Structures are given as C-alpha cells and as structure tokens.
Amino acid sequence: MMTNPAHMRIDALVKANDVILFMKGSPLFPQCGFSSKAIAILDHLNVAYESVDVLQDMEIRQTIKEYSDWPTIPQLYVKGEFLGGSDIMMEMYEAGELQQMVIDEGLAKAEG
Amino acid sequence: MPMQAEQIENMIATALPGAQIAIQDLAGDGDHYAAHVIWSGFAGMSRLARTRAVYAALGGKMGGDLHALQLTTAMPE
Numbered sequence: 001m002m003t004n005p006a007h008m009r010i011d012a013l014v015k016a017n018d019v020i021l022f023m024k025g026s027p028l029f030p031q032c033g034f035s036s037k038a039i040a041i042l043d044h045l046n047v048a049y050e051s052v053d054v055l056q057d058m059e060i061r062q063t064i065k066e067y068s069d070w071p072t073i074p075q076l077y078v079k080g081e082f083l084g085g086s087d088i089m090m091e092m093y094e095a096g097e098l099q100q101m102v103i104d105e106g107l108a109k110a111e112g
Numbered sequence: 113m114p115m116q117a118e119q120i121e122n123m124i125a126t127a128l129p130g131a132q133i134a135i136q137d138l139a140g141d142g143d144h145y146a147a148h149v150i151w152s153g154f155a156g157m158s159r160l161a162r163t164r165a166v167y168a169a170l171g172g173k174m175g176g177d178l179h180a181l182q183l184t185t186a187m188p189e
Contacts, residue, residue: 034180071167071175087183088159
C-alpha cells in the first residue's frame with residue numbers, strides 16, 4: 001500500500017502541514033455542507049491551515065479513505081494525526097478540546 | 113440506491129446490541145440523514161472509535177449508498 005503514489009502524496013501533505021483539511025471545494029467555495037462546517041470551525045479557531053480540494057484530484061479522493069480508514073470527506077489532520085470529520089470536529093469544538101489543542105500545539109495564527 | 117431510515121437503524125441496532133438510535137431524515141432524499149446513537153458499549157472508546165463502530169455497522173454503505181450521515185454518539189446517562 002505504501003508504494004501507491006497517491007498514498008505517498010497524502011502522507012507528504014499530512015506531514016508537511018500542521019493543520020490540513022481534505023475537503024470538497026475550497027475554503028472560499030466549499031462544495032458540501034460538511035466541508036463548509038469544517039471550514040467554519042477552523043476559521044473560528046484562528047489557525048493557519050492548508051486545504052486540499054479532493055474534487056480536483058480523484059486519486060487523492062479515493063486513496064484518502066484507505067489512508068485514514070475513514071469513508072467520508074472532509075478529513076482533518078493535525079500534526080500528522082487524523083482527527084476526524086466535521087461531526088467530530090464539532091463535538092471537539094463544543095467541548096473546547098480543539099481550542100485547547102490550538103494552544104497546546106501552538107497553532108494559533110500570529111497576530112497582526 | 114438511497115437508504116431508508118429503518119434500514120440504517122436496523123443495521124446499527126444489529127451491530128450495536130441494545131443501542132438507542134434516533135434517525136432524522138434531513139432532506140427527504142434518502143441520502144442525508146442525522147443519527148444519534150446512545151450505547152453503553154461506547155464506554156472507553158474515543159470519538160473516532162465510536163464513529164468507526166457505527167460506520168462498520170453500516171457495512172461499507174457509508175460514503176457510498178449513504179452519502180451523508182451526520183452522526184453523534186453518546187453514553188447512556
């Protein structure tokens with residue numbers, strides 16, 4: 001599995017970015033309700049994040065589901081670790097866990 | 113082939129014996145549901161593990177026939 005090029009591309013992206021969201025559409029134009037909910041949460045957290053539009057890259061769209069053993073999009077990764085989709089992001093946000101993670105991991109965007 | 117609410121409920125109930133399951137049809141198109149699952153078996157499971165347990169119960173339908181399932185999980189009070 002590890003030699004699959006898409007798998008390696010995902011792995012590189014996940015490791016190269018502290019916060020990365022694989023989504024449908026872009027932060028400005030999310031193409032699905034769950035993806036826009038995930039973006040809204042990230043914007044509220046004031047963290048710098050990278051996003052990948054899986055609708056523009058079918059290979060990544062298919063492989064990401066095996067990579068994380070998770071059948072749906074969006075998918076959030078923080079510091080190389082898969083966190084979950086928009087439901088789990090919402091639950092964590094409501095419990096203040098995402099805000100705590102931003103502090104603990106020093107992910108807040110620099111002010112100014 | 114979209115899924116019916118009862119079908120989703122039965123699949124989850126079969127895999128998570130004794131779970132309390134509330135299914136809400138969000139769009140009336142058999143494709144967008146919300147589900148709230150309360151199950152004692154979630155004890156000690158992370159959020160990811162809980163959701164994976166429900167996805168497993170849906171036997172690969174998640175992301176296929178079932179396009180969107182807004183899922184929340186909880187332990188019994």
